[in-house]
Amino acid sequence: MRIVALDENSKKDILADLLKRDPNNYTAYSDTVQEIVDTVKRDRDAAVFSYTEQFDHAVIDASTIRVTKEEIEEAMREVEPGLLEVMKRSMKNIRAFHEKQKTYSWFDSKPDGTILGQKITALSSVGVYVPGGKAAYPSSVLMNIIPAEVAGVEKIVMVTPPGRDGKVNPVTLTAAHLAGATEVYKVGGAQAIAALAFGTESIPRVNKIVGPGNIFVALAKKAVYGHVSIDSIAGPSEILVLADESANPRFVAADLLSQAEHDELASAILVTTSMDLAKKVSEEAKQFTKELSRSEIIQKSLDNYGYILVADSMADALETVNEIAPEHLEIVTKNPFEDMTRVKNAGAIFIGEYSSEPLGDYFAGPNHVLPTNGTAKFFSPLNVDDFVKKSSIIYYSKDALEAIHEDIEAFAEAEQLTAHANSVRVRFEK
Amino acid sequence: MRIVALDENSKKDILADLLKRDPNNYTAYSDTVQEIVDTVKRDRDAAVFSYTEQFDHAVIDASTIRVTKEEIEEAMREVEPGLLEVMKRSMKNIRAFHEKQKTYSWFDSKPDGTILGQKITALSSVGVYVPGGKAAYPSSVLMNIIPAEVAGVEKIVMVTPPGRDGKVNPVTLTAAHLAGATEVYKVGGAQAIAALAFGTESIPRVNKIVGPGNIFVALAKKAVYGHVSIDSIAGPSEILVLADESANPRFVAADLLSQAEHDELASAILVTTSMDLAKKVSEEAKQFTKELSRSEIIQKSLDNYGYILVADSMADALETVNEIAPEHLEIVTKNPFEDMTRVKNAGAIFIGEYSSEPLGDYFAGPNHVLPTNGTAKFFSPLNVDDFVKKSSIIYYSKDALEAIHEDIEAFAEAEQLTAHANSVRVRFEK
Numbered sequence: 109m110r111i112v113a114l115d116e117n118s119k120k121d122i123l124a125d126l127l128k129r130d131p132n133n134y135t136a137y138s139d140t141v142q143e144i145v146d147t148v149k150r151d152r153d154a155a156v157f158s159y160t161e162q163f164d165h166a167v168i169d170a171s172t173i174r175v176t177k178e179e180i181e182e183a184m185r186e187v188e189p190g191l192l193e194v195m196k197r198s199m200k201n202i203r204a205f206h207e208k209q210k211t212y213s214w215f216d217s218k219p220d221g222t223i224l225g226q227k228i229t230a231l232s233s234v235g236v237y238v239p240g241g242k243a244a245y246p247s248s249v250l251m252n253i254i255p256a257e258v259a260g261v262e263k264i265v266m267v268t269p270p271g272r273d274g275k276v277n278p279v280t281l282t283a284a285h286l287a288g289a290t291e292v293y294k295v296g297g298a299q300a301i302a303a304l305a306f307g308t309e310s311i312p313r314v315n316k317i318v319g320p321g322n323i324f325v326a327l328a329k330k331a332v333y334g335h336v337s338i339d340s341i342a343g344p345s346e347i348l349v350l351a352d353e354s355a356n357p358r359f360v361a362a363d364l365l366s367q368a369e370h371d372e373l374a375s376a377i378l379v380t381t382s383m384d385l386a387k388k389v390s391e392e393a394k395q396f397t398k399e400l401s402r403s404e405i406i407q408k409s410l411d412n413y414g415y416i417l418v419a420d421s422m423a424d425a426l427e428t429v430n431e432i433a434p435e436h437l438e439i440v441t442k443n444p445f446e447d448m449t450r451v452k453n454a455g456a457i458f459i460g461e462y463s464s465e466p467l468g469d470y471f472a473g474p475n476h477v478l479p480t481n482g483t484a485k486f487f488s489p490l491n492v493d494d495f496v497k498k499s500s501i502i503y504y505s506k507d508a509l510e511a512i513h514e515d516i517e518a519f520a521e522a523e524q525l526t527a528h529a530n531s532v533r534v535r536f537e538k
Numbered sequence: 539m540r541i542v543a544l545d546e547n548s549k550k551d552i553l554a555d556l557l558k559r560d561p562n563n564y565t566a567y568s569d570t571v572q573e574i575v576d577t578v579k580r581d582r583d584a585a586v587f588s589y590t591e592q593f594d595h596a597v598i599d600a601s602t603i604r605v606t607k608e609e610i611e612e613a614m615r616e617v618e619p620g621l622l623e624v625m626k627r628s629m630k631n632i633r634a635f636h637e638k639q640k641t642y643s644w645f646d647s648k649p650d651g652t653i654l655g656q657k658i659t660a661l662s663s664v665g666v667y668v669p670g671g672k673a674a675y676p677s678s679v680l681m682n683i684i685p686a687e688v689a690g691v692e693k694i695v696m697v698t699p700p701g702r703d704g705k706v707n708p709v710t711l712t713a714a715h716l717a718g719a720t721e722v723y724k725v726g727g728a729q730a731i732a733a734l735a736f737g738t739e740s741i742p743r744v745n746k747i748v749g750p751g752n753i754f755v756a757l758a759k760k761a762v763y764g765h766v767s768i769d770s771i772a773g774p775s776e777i778l779v780l781a782d783e784s785a786n787p788r789f790v791a792a793d794l795l796s797q798a799e800h801d802e803l804a805s806a807i808l809v810t811t812s813m814d815l816a817k818k819v820s821e822e823a824k825q826f827t828k829e830l831s832r833s834e835i836i837q838k839s840l841d842n843y844g845y846i847l848v849a850d851s852m853a854d855a856l857e858t859v860n861e862i863a864p865e866h867l868e869i870v871t872k873n874p875f876e877d878m879t880r881v882k883n884a885g886a887i888f889i890g891e892y893s894s895e896p897l898g899d900y901f902a903g904p905n906h907v908l909p910t911n912g913t914a915k916f917f918s919p920l921n922v923d924d925f926v927k928k929s930s931i932i933y934y935s936k937d938a939l940e941a942i943h944e945d946i947e948a949f950a951e952a953e954q955l956t957a958h959a960n961s962v963r964v965r966f967e968k
Contacts, residue, residue: 337916362961369957474930486767488928498918500904527799
């Protein structure tokens with residue numbers, strides 16, 4: 109990994125470089141995605157089947173698109189029992205953490221006869237996208253479904269691309285079933301997002317679509333935003349380790365590589381106040397890269413978006429952290445909790461040398477669907493609030509309205525909205 | 539207002555009709571908006587000044603675009619003292635309600651040496667769009683700025699189109715100052731949204747953009763979504779009154795018209811179980827329309843999207859409410875609180891015959907920026923949570939990680955992410 113002195117110029121270059129990974133910049137695919145979305149909206153099931161054949165090389169029809177109870181039972185039997193137990197223990201932690209995120213309706217009444225409140229209602233239905241491809245990602249299934257289930261969503265519709273044999277990976281299916289998916293459909297890509305947004309003969313329309321995916325999925329989610337709600341638009345993964353000389357270089361290097369292995373656009377950055385640590389981490393990373401099975405991806409990712417930044421001070425280092433706003437932040441310093449208080453922007457913050465990032469991906473409980481590409485400045489980890497919505501509640505007694513009705517009328521008249529003023533006035537006309 | 543029997547067919551037609559108002563369907567303007575956004579991104583201030591001259595017929599440059607302290611002081615002097623006092627009383631209620639929405643960071647520690655938590659951080663900066671045009675909308679200024687201020691946002695950047703004289707309406711400026719805007723710029727339309735999303739020489743880039751606007755503003759917000767966060771995409775206003783025979787037809791009619799006066803795309807719908815009420819409301823509405831100053835707009839809005847739907851039962855009526863998911867819902871029935879419990883989808887719910895909708899627009903305290911066009915199925919009123927974000931906190935002690943490290947490794951290996959497994963494994967290698 110290249111070692112770069114952190115100054116205003118290098119920071120500016122690196123920030124610009126990282127933003128090149130922004131899915132919003134992939135306009136080359138926008139038209140293709142829009143066409144897929146429009147076609148699915150118009151031709152519904154027929155378009156879904158046709159795109160699935162084209163992109164996934166799988167033949168699916170109305171009788172096979174929905175995963176059956178038998179398919180789920182078969183999948184459960186195929187999963188290695190040890191993994192099943194691991195998933196169950198992980199789920200327990202994920203549920204427990206998300207239960208703590210629940211918020212409740214409240215109201216505030218006053219003896220003048222007013223009641224104001226906020227009613228929390230779970231969304232009726234959500235769609236969960238789960239990527240397919242060569243590997244199964246059961247952790248992603250758990251992380252997307254469990255918060256919806258905890259929030260009280262009644263209909264949790266999972267979609268995932270089928271393999272060429274028209275089947276869904278058994279581990280994915282098992283995770284979906286354990287987590288609480290109410291229905292599963294064999295469809296992926298932009299066509300799956302469009303189907304969930306507009307509905308087809310086979311696939312129900314949902315209120316919100318969540319879940320990570322490739323660039324087609326990300327652009328499709330943006331295209332249907334407004335018709336339905338979406339989670340944040342996921343970009344490539346990233347890790348930033350903030351470390352001082354007290355950090356273990358071997359642990360730091362291993363953690364950096366854990367994200368670099370995701371794909372060639374992933375970013376792994378160490379920001380440190382110690383040149384000694386910088387050199388050692390660079391060495392360890394080189395060594396690990398040789399040994400690991402995904403070394404080719406790791407090497408490309410590190411060459412593209414991997415940096416070791418050496419800062420003059422912890423204050424400079426923290427400023428850079430806040431500007432990068434990383435998806436995953438590890439703080440491995442002498443006072444990691446105190447340093448955490450100065451972090452404004454990060455998806456998940458891993459504190460101390462034993463809080464390795466994959467702990468959060470798989471087990472601790474907080475969600476691993478996190479804002480990427482600097483969007484931690486304004487987006488949050490996927491959470492229970494994403495699956496509920498609020499309604500304001502307003503009750504005024506006659507006396508309470510009478511006491512202030514002239515204020516409302518004056519305000520409305522000032523905005524030249526005379527029918528607004530009239531609606532209050534008529535209640536007190538002689 | 540036309541009276542229609544509520545059945546499956548009429549409901550389907552009306553729902554389809556209402557969705558025609560969806561800003562996502564105005565694709566005719568999409569290309570224009572995208573061009574404005576791209577041009578402002580590229581040419582920055584120069585583009586902003588040029589579009590302001592083209593669309594607002596106002597000449598603005600780098601020395602005049604930002605509202606000065608003197609301009610604010612002048613504006614404060616111009617506002618009618620009575621209105622100033624009304625705004626202050628309204629602000630007090632808005633602040634009090636939004637203070638109750640605040641959520642706090644929390645953590646949960648266990649004696650095995652684990653700490654999990656959720657850190658709440660205010661966004662650093664937000665942009666607030668305030669429409670210009672013939673009238674001033676100080677209430678909109680208060681409703682958009684106050685929740686950001688309560689959340690603790692440091693930089694609250696307001697933008698609003700200047701008049702031909704290059705000035706901002708004094709009432710708008712006064713409201714901005716009272717509510718806590720930290721800077722105000724004279725720019726409107728899609729060019730204002732682009733400037734806030736990408737920054738120009740004069741206008742700072744922000745993390746999130748909120749505030750209502752016309753179709754150009756709505757489409758521009760959609761175009762920049764992902765680069766920054768936005769509030770929900772606002773469509774035309776709407777009111778739905780759910781009433782039985784106990785309702786006062788004169789009050790109901792006046793309230794329906796209060797939203798119909800907004801614009802020709804606004805929708806006013808009465809859903810009632812009483813044909814008698816339906817007829818009386820239709821009569822009253824006709825009478826009011828003649829008397830009100832904005833009668834032309836009201837008449838067009840009622841002709842376009844105004845309906846009185848007569849339902850066979852309160853259950854049918856409530857089902858329709860939930861399918862329409864109105865921005866504003868008034869419940870004027872014998873048991874309005876009980877009926878409220880059956881409402882799943884509505885932006886704000888006004889309960890009882892003295893809770894007239896404009897009470898919420900101007901005075902009660904809950905936000906008047908509400909989800910429109912059926913998006914109350916998944917969006918919420920603008921609220922304090924919109925101006926904060928969450929970061930997950932994860933701390934595991936060595937012992938805590940050691941106890942479960944094999945679970946993480948097994949899960950990672952199952953996903954073929956060997957560098958993930960490695961990062962945990964190295965911490966316990968002999």
